[in-house]
Amino acid sequence: xxxxxxxxxxxxxxxxxxxxxxxxxxxxxxxxxxxxxxxxxxxxxxxxxxxxxxxxxxxxxxxxxxxxxxxxxxxxxxxxxxxxxxxxxxxxxxxxxxxxxxxx
Numbered sequence: 001x002x003x004x005x006x007x008x009x010x011x012x013x014x015x016x017x018x019x020x021x022x023x024x025x026x027x028x029x030x031x032x033x034x035x036x037x038x039x040x041x042x043x044x045x046x047x048x049x050x051x052x053x054x055x056x057x058x059x060x061x062x063x064x065x066x067x068x069x070x071x072x073x074x075x076x077x078x079x080x081x082x083x084x085x086x087x088x089x090x091x092x093x094x095x096x097x098x099x100x101x102x103x104x
Contacts, residue, residue: 002046003046004045004046005035005043005044005045006043006044006045006046006048006049007041007042007043007044008022008023008026008034008041008042008044011044011048011049011052014049015052015053015056017056022052023042025052025055026042028066028070029051029055029069029070029073031051031073032044032048032051032052034048050081050084053084053088054073054080054081054084055069057080057083057084057087058072058080061087
């Protein structure tokens with residue numbers, strides 16, 4: 001069974017970043033609208049998590065500025081989504097190959 005909501009700490013851990021950076025991105029990119037629980041903590045959906053992965057790829061991997069990443073999202077998201085999916089599948093394949101190499 002898959003989770004419906006992820007806390008900001010879980011999102012940060014999945015991205016390998018600090019909680020403060022995820023909070024900053026959440027505030028900077030206004031199209032990210034996390035729901036909040038009764039305590040006021042941010043809760044993110046799976047779609048939000050995918051958006052964070054896309055933001056992470058644009059800023060950290062491709063070296064774009066925050067404004068450049070925001071413009072890319074406003075223009076057309078589909079190429080960014082496709083690139084993130086390809087990178088995730090390649091990372092998965094690499095992990096499987098590492099496991100095979102270790103077992104040999």
